[in-house]
Amino acid sequence: MKIASVDLYYLSMPQVTIAADGSQDALVVRVTAGDFVGWGECEASPLVSIAAFVTPMSHGACQPVSESVLGMPLNGPDDIAAMAAAVAYNSMDLLQAAHTWSGIEMALWDLLGKARGEPAWKLLGYDRAYPKTPYASVLFGTTAQETLERALQIRADGFRAAKFGWAPFGASLQGDIDQLDAAREGLGEDGVLLIDAGQIFGEDVDAAAARLEAMERNRVTWYEEPFAGDALAAYAALGQRTKTVGIAGGEAAHNRQMAEHLIDFGGVRYIQIDCGRIGGLGPAKQVADFALSRGVVYVNHTFTSNLALSASLQPFAGHEGHEICEFPTGSQALARELTFNHIQPDAEGLIHLPDAPGLGIEVSEAALKKYRVPVEIRVGDRTIFAA
Amino acid sequence: MKIASVDLYYLSMPQVTIAADGSQDALVVRVTAGDFVGWGECEASPLVSIAAFVTPMSHGACQPVSESVLGMPLNGPDDIAAMAAAVAYNSMDLLQAAHTWSGIEMALWDLLGKARGEPAWKLLGYDRAYPKTPYASVLFGTTAQETLERALQIRADGFRAAKFGWAPFGASLQGDIDQLDAAREGLGEDGVLLIDAGQIFGEDVDAAAARLEAMERNRVTWYEEPFAGDALAAYAALGQRTKTVGIAGGEAAHNRQMAEHLIDFGGVRYIQIDCGRIGGLGPAKQVADFALSRGVVYVNHTFTSNLALSASLQPFAGHEGHEICEFPTGSQALARELTFNHIQPDAEGLIHLPDAPGLGIEVSEAALKKYRVPVEIRVGDRTIFAA
Numbered sequence: 001m002k003i004a005s006v007d008l009y010y011l012s013m014p015q016v017t018i019a020a021d022g023s024q025d026a027l028v029v030r031v032t033a034g035d036f037v038g039w040g041e042c043e044a045s046p047l048v049s050i051a052a053f054v055t056p057m058s059h060g061a062c063q064p065v066s067e068s069v070l071g072m073p074l075n076g077p078d079d080i081a082a083m084a085a086a087v088a089y090n091s092m093d094l095l096q097a098a099h100t101w102s103g104i105e106m107a108l109w110d111l112l113g114k115a116r117g118e119p120a121w122k123l124l125g126y127d128r129a130y131p132k133t134p135y136a137s138v139l140f141g142t143t144a145q146e147t148l149e150r151a152l153q154i155r156a157d158g159f160r161a162a163k164f165g166w167a168p169f170g171a172s173l174q175g176d177i178d179q180l181d182a183a184r185e186g187l188g189e190d191g192v193l194l195i196d197a198g199q200i201f202g203e204d205v206d207a208a209a210a211r212l213e214a215m216e217r218n219r220v221t222w223y224e225e226p227f228a229g230d231a232l233a234a235y236a237a238l239g240q241r242t243k244t245v246g247i248a249g250g251e252a253a254h255n256r257q258m259a260e261h262l263i264d265f266g267g268v269r270y271i272q273i274d275c276g277r278i279g280g281l282g283p284a285k286q287v288a289d290f291a292l293s294r295g296v297v298y299v300n301h302t303f304t305s306n307l308a309l310s311a312s313l314q315p316f317a318g319h320e321g322h323e324i325c326e327f328p329t330g331s332q333a334l335a336r337e338l339t340f341n342h343i344q345p346d347a348e349g350l351i352h353l354p355d356a357p358g359l360g361i362e363v364s365e366a367a368l369k370k371y372r373v374p375v376e377i378r379v380g381d382r383t384i385f386a387a
Numbered sequence: 388m389k390i391a392s393v394d395l396y397y398l399s400m401p402q403v404t405i406a407a408d409g410s411q412d413a414l415v416v417r418v419t420a421g422d423f424v425g426w427g428e429c430e431a432s433p434l435v436s437i438a439a440f441v442t443p444m445s446h447g448a449c450q451p452v453s454e455s456v457l458g459m460p461l462n463g464p465d466d467i468a469a470m471a472a473a474v475a476y477n478s479m480d481l482l483q484a485a486h487t488w489s490g491i492e493m494a495l496w497d498l499l500g501k502a503r504g505e506p507a508w509k510l511l512g513y514d515r516a517y518p519k520t521p522y523a524s525v526l527f528g529t530t531a532q533e534t535l536e537r538a539l540q541i542r543a544d545g546f547r548a549a550k551f552g553w554a555p556f557g558a559s560l561q562g563d564i565d566q567l568d569a570a571r572e573g574l575g576e577d578g579v580l581l582i583d584a585g586q587i588f589g590e591d592v593d594a595a596a597a598r599l600e601a602m603e604r605n606r607v608t609w610y611e612e613p614f615a616g617d618a619l620a621a622y623a624a625l626g627q628r629t630k631t632v633g634i635a636g637g638e639a640a641h642n643r644q645m646a647e648h649l650i651d652f653g654g655v656r657y658i659q660i661d662c663g664r665i666g667g668l669g670p671a672k673q674v675a676d677f678a679l680s681r682g683v684v685y686v687n688h689t690f691t692s693n694l695a696l697s698a699s700l701q702p703f704a705g706h707e708g709h710e711i712c713e714f715p716t717g718s719q720a721l722a723r724e725l726t727f728n729h730i731q732p733d734a735e736g737l738i739h740l741p742d743a744p745g746l747g748i749e750v751s752e753a754a755l756k757k758y759r760v761p762v763e764i765r766v767g768d769r770t771i772f773a774a
Binding site: 025043048055056060063094096099228229231252255257260373376377 | 486
């Protein structure tokens with residue numbers, strides 16, 4: 001087969017707020033080759049990722065992503081890896097290329113899986129897919145009381161694990177302590193409590209460390225992204241100061257090496273990979289294997305649709321010991337309506353990947369229409385994108 | 388003062404080829420605040436960097452660059468640092484933001500320098516600007532004979548140092564040896580020979596190391612970017628296998644930390660920073676200081692206009708010992724005509740920064756008109772960019 005087309009769909013809720021809620025818009029990718037169609041999703045900033053696909057080239061090492069994809073052969077996983085290498089080389093000076101390529105790469109595994117009648121995790125080399133324990137991923141309440149109520153609701157919904165994140169965390173030490181106590185109270189003694197600081201401390205190790213006592217008292221399992229994604233020295237320093245809390249990070253990694261460095265030089269104990277940024281399933285699988293070899297736990301990062309969720313679970317589906325997974329709850333209607341089928345916890349609260357070819361997620365054409373944002377880009381006297 | 392406007396000019400040669408020649412297009416930035424105007428230049432992919440400035444936000448951690456810049460106070464270097472931090476936080480999920488911000492940041496130093504009547508290097512904290520020894524930066528000829536002729540011409544033009552880079556380097560071992568011999572022959576015994584592999588070896592340390600013998604025999608000073616920008620382990624491994632050749636890299640760094648990691652974990656002996664990518668002069672100055680503390684030599688990476696060249700020389704202007712600098716020759720007409728004044732070697736072949744406020748480079752409005760590429764971006768029912 002050869003890649004015949006790549007269509008990019010910019011979807012958005014009518015109103016987008018400054019909440020750290022990644023389900024407010026989406027860039028959905030549709031790829032066709034032979035008689036097959038594959039679907040993927042790029043994480044964040046649809047317009048910029050569209051531009052990276054269609055832009056005129058600046059020079060040989062700054063070509064649009066389309067140049068390394070359209071018309072290329074797709075007959076097996078090696079062809080996906082070859083395209084990944086081509087994008088990395090031909091678009092090395094185009095920073096956004098990694099995000100654009102990520103959604104395309106997902107769609108290629110989906111398409112290839114459909115062509116072969118096999119789920120993506122099998123194409124990635126796994127013999128079976130193990131169930132995962134989902135944690136409900138939510139934002140902190142604006143008050144500790146609100147966080148308490150969210151935690152109680154999460155338990156009532158059947159989740160044992162939950163992650164609370166972002167503002168107002170970091171605004172004041174006492175406020176953070178109150179939030180941590182409230183989250184633990186709501187989850188109960190046997191709940192698994194995870195905290196996402198949303199990079200609020202930049203590189204300030206002391207500020208991040210000031211929250212450790214309350215975290216250890218509340219038996220927080222991991223402390224996610226206290227720092228900017230590339231602040232390896234800060235991650236390593238904070239890791240030296242924890243007793244029971246594991247430092248987590250990695251969602252910003254836009255290639256395999258960045259994730260490996262966070263493990264080897266940042267000393268994280270949980271590596272969190274967003275398939276919509278790191279270049280898709282291929283490099284994510286490599287990171288999952290690398291993490292296993294280093295005794296570090298691999299976790300998906302997902303805050304969007306079930307299409308992205310299925311994609312993000314495939315790379316570590318076969319690693320039985322890495323059983324916790326991010327499971328977005330409270331997503332916007334766009335993310336919920338984008339797919340016909342949804343991944344839901346079973347009676348025991350466990351998550352199973354769809355037992356279906358590719359990513360096993362059916363995209364709703366109605367949702368593509370309903371939430372579509374028309375985009376037109378003209379450069380010189382040519383319309384280079386209109387959809 | 389407050390930042391009143393940011394204008395983005397997409398410029399291009401009529402024909403753009405796949406040569407690794409970064410002077411074929413440009414994204415020039417014009418910032419106004421108070422009664423002053425500042426100019427900067429983003430490195431590569433104008434359309435994508437424009438999109439990162441104007442895109443609708445995806446969520447609170449994925450806002451357009453404009454959100455952290457327009458209307459902000461600009462009364463001193465601290466205000467530039469505050470905006471840099473705001474961009475890093477508010478646009479953390481927008482990968483291209485670093486490139487867009489880089490050109491704006493340059494323009495802010497230019498503007499601030501003009502407002503205070505001081506060159507940018509003084510605002511950065513230096514007492515004086517030392518002259519630099521420029522190396523002529525050119526591409527390899529398609530044949531060894533062509534490379535020989537280029538090297539002879541470079542000496543005839545008065546340069547003692549030259550860098551040859553990119554294809555066909557890496558295509559075959561014997562071909563590379565012939566190219567290296569030709570470059571040395573053309574430069575003469577006392578010439579300074581630098582080689583840029585343009586990431587051609589990916590992460591293949593053995594392939595890169597196979598060229599070391601011919602490099603050491605030809606007394607190559609540095610071996611630049613044998614690998615992908617983030618392949619720290621490969622850089623470190625190759626560094627262990629060299630005797631006299633220093634490994635160089637860093638142009639892909641899009642924040643300060645990435646450059647520091649290449650020094651600390653990649654073991655490079657030359658760190659090459661592109662101010663049009665790393666976030667401008669502020670982080671570049673931090674890397675220059677960090678390099679000095681590590682005994683590593685800082686060098687600018689510049690392959691575009693004299694506006695970018697002046698910007699890229701400011702961050703290490705006050706470091707006397709780091710005297711070699713990249714000096715693009717053979718640039719396209721666009722890059723030459725963009726500025727009225729040009730930085731030229733003096734009678735002794737040394738480069739001096741303009742003795743003028745800000746970046747000291749006067750931009751030609753005529754060139755902005757002549758090479759302008761009209762761009763229009765519509766999202767939903769709004770035109771969000773038209774120029």
